[in-house]
Amino acid sequence: MHDPDARPYQPIEAYGLVSNCHGCALVARDGSIDWACLERFDAAPVFSRLLDRTRGGFFALSPDIPSESARLYLPGTNILETTFTCATGAATVHDVMLAPEAGRTLPCLVRLVSGVSGRVPMRMVYRPLAGFSETFPMLRAIPGGAGADGLPDLIADLPLAIEGAEAVALFTIEHGDEQAFALYPGGAGDARTLRPRALMETARRAWAGWSAGAAYDGPLADQLLRSALTLKALTYAPSGAIVAAATTSLPEEIGGIRNWDYRFCWIRDACLSFYVLKKFGMVAEAEAFFRFVGTLAERDEGGLKPLYAIAGETDLTEHEATHFEGWRGSAPVRYGNEAAEQHQGDAYGQVLDLLHMYRSLGGTIPGAMERQAVRLADFAAAHWHEKDAGLWEPRKPEEHYLHAAIMNWVAVDRAIRLFGERPHWCEARDAIVARVNGEGVHPRDGYYPQYVGADDPDAALLIAPMVGFPVDEAVFSRTVEVVIDRLGHGPLVYRYRNDDGLPGHEGTFLICAFWLVDALAWLGRTEEAQTRFDALRALQNDLGLYAEEVAEDRTFLGNFPQAFSHLAFIHSALVLDLAAQGGRTAVAGTYADRTLRETRWRRVPWIVPPEGEGQG
Structure with missing residues (x-):
């Protein structure tokens, strides 16, 4: 029987960072998000298993059989790619956070599973926690997913089994298949639609465009x-x-x-x-x-x-x-x-x-x-000697x-x-x-x-x-x-x-x-x-x-x-x-x-004045 509470603490170096420059999440090498403050870096966490392996929330996504993982960031981005290889095949999980946009309802976090080869049985477990609360909320079914008051809604394009404080999905991913899970701020309503590949590509282009400005x-x-x-x-x-x-x-x-x-x-x-x-x-x-x-x-x-x-x-x-x-x-x-x-x-x-x-x-x-x-x-000048x-x-x-x-x-x-x-x-x-x-x-x-x-x-x-x-x-x-x-x-x-x-x-x-x-x-x-x-x-x-x-x-x-x-x-x-x-x-x-001294660093404009102001 699968027991998430039996999982030991992961080494700190086992984590990767994803961010949307508002909040962030830490993803372990085994595919579990064990820390996330989604709307502000210093907000109460939604996932906190990093700090208590039984009382903290988490969002796990990995093969349901023994596997090995390798990971990297997509070039020039903060999009994390983890490739799981097991006896029956291989699958990748891409983790990407999306920044909020005025007038658009976007997920703050998308997890996209893609089949690489063979057939890989997968398990997803969503167990959020509001801050450092002492009890987990009971999740409820919502259109397309699961949610709880004061916590993000999990939206998926496959049925979820809600078991008290957990939403679970067991599925098999084959070569060429994709399966997505997305977290939306609570109350996003009917505007929530899953377009994971398009959303990830938009984020990839934005990160890569930013990286192209590097001066070294x-x-x-x-x-x-x-x-x-x-x-x-x-x-x-x-x-x-x-x-x-x-x-x-x-x-x-x-x-x-x-x-x-x-x-x-x-x-x-x-x-x-x-x-x-x-x-x-x-x-x-x-x-x-x-x-x-x-x-x-x-x-x-x-x-x-x-x-x-x-x-x-x-x-x-x-x-x-x-x-x-x-x-x-x-x-x-x-x-x-x-x-x-x-x-x-x-x-x-x-x-x-x-x-x-x-x-x-x-x-x-x-x-x-x-x-x-x-x-x-x-x-x-007056107090330096104190x-x-x-x-x-x-x-x-x-x-x-x-x-x-x-x-x-x-x-x-x-x-x-x-x-x-x-x-x-x-x-x-x-x-x-x-x-x-x-x-x-x-x-x-x-x-x-x-x-x-x-x-x-x-x-x-x-x-x-x-x-x-x-x-x-x-x-x-x-x-x-x-x-x-x-x-x-x-x-x-x-x-x-x-x-x-x-x-x-x-x-x-x-x-x-x-x-x-x-x-x-x-x-x-x-x-x-x-x-x-x-x-x-x-x-x-x-x-x-x-x-x-x-x-x-x-x-x-x-x-x-x-x-x-x-x-x-x-x-x-x-x-x-x-x-x-x-x-x-x-x-x-x-x-x-x-x-101001010359190095191998490419020259860039030093000062960008606010709009309407001249340069000093």
Whole structure:
């Protein structure tokens, strides 16, 4: 007897992402959709078996006999193709999400089964759950399918057997046959018709047309395009925000409590995101993201929060679904993120760096944004010497983190470049350099530690020269060696290893490993940087996706797929291209400096002004 509750948790790397730039779904290698937030990335999930294998909802579609699977994305798209091969034949399943269109009723998700050879018995099981509810709803028959209040309707072109909380279909697919299943927002009515092949082709053309605008034509074109497509898939089209990841509560340690909700937009991603989007030719996405961050900066005159909801909301109250056991027993399952209430001093530098880059590329900064930029620089100049929570959001007392000091230096430095010298900005800029390169240096071993007076290293300090901070090169070189020695594991890098106020441990952080690649390139150690980069490339899953973290045995940890990891991958590729062409000089300076230098990246229009406005 088929028992879906007997299925074990799948590895994080077993999942693929499909998206319509509003919501997304994760599809396991065995054909089960175990996570989906269909209307907004940060909405309550419809499928959540990823976080509890018996209490979570799912949408399974696979052969009803033992089979093997292979999968890929259709070229230049986020349409997932899984081919199942069994003793009696082969069949493919295409998973595609469709964006809503004004005036048209479209499914948000289509699953199209096609017969490849022989005859393959198939099983479909639809068991949705509203958010993290404690009980499954009883499904009811509707015209053409099954539904329940507050959940999407499943429409199929074959009869469904409704068994309480599940809708089941058993069917055989033969060579040349097709069978489709589609999820529609509830209440779509008689407008629901299945045209799966046409809908998939429309989506394919749209994705492929978007991919044709990619600006890179070097040897890594396919891998970098997959990362760019992943970033596009994690972009919330209505606002331009980029979510940090598609999931919540995938753990940093199996069985541990380090499980956070990443379905929000972090300000610290701002300049790196804009830089990578622009460089890859994702001009419209970069502009939308700039406007999103700019709106937040103009609005929040009392100070920036480290993260926001994807439409700019600030209430991210953290909750726990206490009855969910978490992926592989990693509780609690959280939704919302308490870190939104922390003070993180690096946010001011991130926004000022973004504005500086935008204007350097020819953009015009609106007057309201200029006024807020001045206020942010004033705040950084007045408060840079105070303690903050740090970019890693530890749950412990604040410290004088060197990364925060460096990013406050970025804030006043970019303000001076944008608006001219002002005495208090210049004074703060010089004082920060003196502190970081003075008392900030470890007194015995001569490296930059995590915070003033600390012994422990922090991989976040690897970014210092990449933002143009005037590091002491000898001190920075020793810092790199300390990071490799004390935080490294092969090509992998832990962000830190000291106490952070939480029990347990965590995996290595991929973005830190890419930061080390960049730092080595800046030091002129390009061969070593390239070797590490190539090793990190090999850590993608079979679909070219990265998680947030990687365990020492190379299994994935943390939320997935992780935007920051893909951003860092593209950035390191660009840094190595620059180093290969122009050596250390080409790598030096700010994001704006590097953006304007020639590489293998095709030139694209940097700034697309809003309709009716001239170019700056």
